[in-house]
Amino acid sequence: MSSTPSASNLSHLDRLWLCEAIRLREEQAGPLEDGEAIRRARQAGESLEQRIEARALLLAERDGQLAALRHWHQGARLALIALLLLALFSGAGLAFAALGDGQRPVNVFWALGSLLGLHLLTLLGWALGLLLTGDSGGALGRLWLWLSEKFARDAQAAQLAPALMLLLQRRRLARWGLGAVVHGLWLLALLAALVLLLAMLSTRRYGFVWETTILGGDSFIALTQALGALPALLGFSLPDIEQIRASGTAALAEESARQAWAGWLLGVLLVYGLLPRLLLGLFCLWRWKHGVARLHLDLAAPGYALLRERLNPPSERLGISDAAPDSLPLAHAGSHPEHADGAVLVAVELDTSRAWPPALPKGVADAGILDDREQRRRLLDQLTRFPPARLLIACDPRRSPDRGTLALLGELSRCAAVTRVWLLQAPPGEALDSQRLADWHTALEQLGLPHGCAAPLAWLETGHD
Template identity: 40%
Template structure:
């Protein structure tokens, strides 16, 4: 029943989460030893004969039957909230930067300081990011470090460090860390400028500012060249740029007309849009497409430690060799029904550690019920795991034996594999039957009094 419910959820999960979950399981087993995965491997072997898909299916089963699945989702939620908080803080910083750029000397604005305040740090960090995109360099930003720190604060708890380590390891192996850092950084700067530009428009619309260039060493020609260079891209977007004479008149504290002041205000807004917002927004889109392409090409690397050992268990050799001999005649022995069913059957019976005096198969076994034979050893259990694919399973046990921890583990594995597992106890004293009843009650397993009662049960369920 558990497998039936886990499969849809694993299909609904995106490729990033599926591979992240598999990496978390791999690292957990590498740190703390292999997990009990017999039922997980059996569930995975129902997938097509592809090692990558079976590794992902095994990891999905193990994560969904442990707290790891919820830990990963909690860490993902914490990462989203920390990213939202980071971008919100960047937006507030953009508002503050815009207000500070226009707050110099009351209503008199030094254009050089305003441009450097609004675009200087952005230009420096943008160039650093471009340099980090070069092959062989490992990019990192203060914003990405702050994001990881906030995520750890929001998603603290057991396995949170494992979730972060698996996420970073997966991105690094997929070469997706650079676009991920770019999304964090460019998203923050885009948010800052999306808040700074309306703030500039609001302040320039509600207060009277005078704009000028101030210098001690430079000549007016330097500001004319700089103004034209910075205004070239805003001019292409429709923002006005003052002419050379107007630029020269704006050097120093000489009074200029209101029309020139309006041009300077639009020139400043245009510079922020053209040289600040547009590069960051373009880089954000590029990083998003880049990251999406990397995620689309995520692949499991079977050669990694922890996954190399799974090849034989998830992709057994006998599944890839094909048919190596003709099948037995159709009329010989009932044991021929022990062959692995190609499709799910309605019902099956299995004898578990029956004494030699108890005959098998049951004489009154209804037609159409698959006989899985006896299960008396570890090899028999492995055979049953490969063959079991039934909606209803009756496990016939010898009540003269005392159920131990291995029996309880085997029952739990069968319960996770078969949607409807029921137990029939044969022989045994009243005291032994009571022990069996207590064991089955602790595991929430149903017991039937006879084979006929179970046959009636599966018949009614089939009609339902």
């Protein structure tokens, strides 16, 4: 599967995520056929968690969850880009709503409410959700998850979102991950508003006023100075008392008054808008990364507890046959290019009347004839531990290429760097059925295994015909 990312390139979170997705799938649809995955997982690590991860990744690659994860990541990126664009346009809208077209004086507190009102309300909602319910994703966070799943457009991706949420709930990490996204989006929106405010204040002349019917002028003076105190520490201008009082009657024509009000507005937006979102976003990101690094599987979960004996058996048991699953995955060939060495010849279900094995070149190992389940298991275990560089599988084309045989050929091929199938000639005085031989050719082509080499033993010895 060339379009599927390699399991070795997955992050720690992605590996645990796929484990949870496989566990949920087996809880809903029953145990998967995993004989090969169990055998290979036993060689993948010493701890139970490492073996569970290896088994889940093998099953995910075989059944499509690994490709679905890639699609989910693509969908998440597309959803994030859409929300980033929304944040940019929203920030621009906030700036236009605050200053208007410049034809009328700007009501400073109306402008301030346009810039920071929704931001402060959502920030308060985020804080209350964090303290009271533990849900800090907010509407933006849930919208991002929903869009990510929709953009993935993969049937297998439907199990990924609940698996991720179950995984993150153990350390309550969802609130920090979604919180980082939400604060990042708001930071971008407020930054866009700040940049556009600077551009508009640099290219147009605005007058600033404040208006009230109920409150007195002293209330506005106190509020203006209180809000401007922190920005003033950073160097932003603050209108003096006379300028504030005079702005209650009409927009001042003095250049210094305009500049003082403009600096006050920009400073308040920076201190009470951008800085809180920046600091909270960085805090959420730190908590997220710290929590993900310490995240592990819950080995006490029923689905993992059932795997303990199979992945960490106290002793090898022979002759055990599992119940046949309702459906088998489509057989496919593969390769095991890492640490492969040597050459092996093996035969599958040959007639006892045929002389076997043939005279083998030096350095070629004979794996015998596979006739029963136990022989297959032992050979697959051996090839998993010591994968050969070349594997030649001899088959009798007088037998039909049934599904079990093709599945075995595919499984054997995934234990060797290069595999070929040797379709043997019929014994003297006996002819091969042309239709059955054509069935073999078709089946092997669908499986992806080369066959019919002119000198199979020479290839097995040297690696070329």
